[in-house]
Amino acid sequence: MTLQVDSTPPALDRAGEQLRLSGHWTLAQHGMLKQLLAATPVPSGAISLGGIEGLDTAGATLLAQWLGVDRLEQAIAADSALQPERRALLETLVKALRREPAPVAETVSPLVQALTLLGQQTEQLARHFWQLSGFIGLVLQSLMGILFRPGRWRMTAWVNQVHQTGLNAVPIVALLTFLVGAVVAFLGATVLGEFGAEIYTVNLVAYSFLREFGVLLAAILLAGRTASAFTAQIGSMKANEELDALRTLGLNPIELLVIPRVLALLITLPLLTFVAVMSGLAGGALVSLVALDIPLGQYLGILADVPLKHYIVGLAKAPIFAFVVAVIGCMEGFKVSGSAESVGRHTTSSVVQSIFMVILLDAVAALFCMEMGW
Amino acid sequence: MSERQTLIEVRGLCNRFGRNSVHENLDLDLYRGEILGVVGGSGTGKSVLLRSIVGLIRPSEGEVRLFGQNLLTLPAAERSRLEQRMGVLFQGGALFSSLTVRENVALPLIEHAGLSRKDAEELAEVKLALSGLAAHAGDLYPASLSGGMVKRASLARALALDPDVVFLDEPTAGLDPIGAADFDQLLLTLRNALGLTVFMVTHDLDSLWTACDRIAVLSQKRVLVADTPERVADYDNPWIQNYFNGPRGRAAYRAVNGS
Secondary structure, eight states: OOOOSSSOOOEEEEEETTEEEEESSSSSHHHHHHHHHHSSSSSOOOOOEEEEEEOHHHHHHHHHHHOOHHHHHHHHHHHHTTOOOHHHHHHHHHHHHOOOOOOOOOOOHHHHHHHHHHHHHHHHHHHHHHHHHHHHHHHHHHHHHHTOOGGGGGGGHHHHHHHHHGGHHHHHHHHHHHHHHHHHHHHHHHHHTTTTTTHHHHHHHHHHHIIIHHHHHHHHIIIIIHHHHHHHHHHHHTTTTTHHHHHHOOOOOOIIIIIHHHHHHHHHHHHHHHHHHHHHHHHHHHHHHHHHHHHHHHHHHHHSSOOHHHHHHHHHHHHHHHHHHHHHHHHHHHHHSSSSHHHHHHHHHHHHHHHHHHHHHHHHHHHHHHHHTT | OOSSOOOEEEEEEEEEETTTTEEEEEEEEEETTOOOEEEOOOOOOOOHHHHHTTTTSSEEEEEEEEEEEEGSSSHHHHHHHHHHTTEEEOOOOOOOOTTTHHHHHHHHHHHOOOOOOOHHHHHHHHHHHHOOOOGGGSSSSSGOOOOOHHHHHHHHTTTTTTSSSSEEETTTOOOHHHHHHHHHHHHHHHHHHHHOOOEOOOOOOHHHHHOSSSEEEEETTEEEEEEEEHHHHOOOOHHHHHHHHSHHHHHHHHHHHOO
């Protein structure tokens, strides 16, 4: 797209010793001007600027770059035919171009750069874990501080968070785990069918959901849905200096913002895990009924034989995941600095980190439980 | 100024938000080459007026003609061309936070003037120099600028395409008096050098006396008076008298005009 062009093109005419500039020296002619000036050697003689019909900062800049600031200044001073507003523009530009140049950055070899980057990122990672454990400490400290003082329990904020992170998440958690339950059942039917052991599909669904999938899927959904929300909420408050305002009012942002969120997740994730397990089993039941002709009564009968400890192992992980997700979500919020872009960056980071931590902890827990024979 | 050319005509402008009416039958003219200061109490719709002139708000009634054309009825390509003849400095700067200051200024040059990135950034550097920013500022991101630098960088972006009209929304708000005075001088220099027309919403009495050729007072949902600062200051209206002849108004007048 170009600007409106209703102007005579720029030109340079040589009249004896003098070089005469004419036409429109404007942004719309930028490309043409650049070619013209590149093709013309810088003149040694006098320069007449009076013939210029249109001039803006773009044209004036090209002129200054071509002539050099000193020559341009001489030309302005020598040319009496120059209109006053053009003179003002050129003089302003000359003054602006005369300011202190920026210090030139040192060039560094790529190897040193790569090593620097590696070092910086390693340090960042270490610092990050240091910060995370510091933040966890801070949260626990604040929690202990208000534990025995019911007057400082923020019940309204807590209930609000339970509502947002728990109740509002039920439909998506239920739908998703129902579908995964159905998928696992199909998978079982296909693989186990080869051994004539379709009936064990029920055990597959039951064990996987009671022990792992129920809590894992709920926690991952919570990480995507809630950790990001925490980071965005607290982060935009940080960007807006609201956290500083809280501090200057003598209020503790950890106590006001973080504790209700952490406690809310500690309640909601076990509840959501229950929802996830139930609807996963329902998905399995539907597929068993439709695809494997296992009636609901038999399905429930097999379920009843599954030891309770698997469900307890699954549920026991929920509060740990909840704490990690909430703490990471909140901490990333506190790490936001100033701009809206930073809010976005930390929101992404909080989701990635919390999902990573949930899966890592789940793997560790699976190993541990296996070794313990639970 | 007998044969002054009108760049912007606002006729019968009404802006209503729900049951709340901000403007009723507002008329205003902006002439080529002038600096018009727009003042008014909080909530009199100064920013709303600015936004309806630049086409960000569709007025409930009435018409805004820019260079003789109504922005809102034009096809998209022509509208964009007309918009390129205006520059806007928003109250908070509205610099794109993911771009450096230099890239902020270079963006319209690359998009609209078809310059290469290198050319655009060179030209952007000149605009930054014209706006009075130090040389190292071009590489900074908006988050690390001070208030005064944000205003200057934002002005540089508004001036990127060498527009005919610039709209400034409280350009000196939040600046220290020295920075604000510098900004006024910068505005005058640029106006004289580039032949700019300036529409400036402001509360700064010093700016009004130093920089403005005319002042429009928004009150009672319309433009109460639009005239030279001296005549506006003499206008018989309690709010205007309070504004210009209150302790701050008198001090600003004395500071600029002596005695």
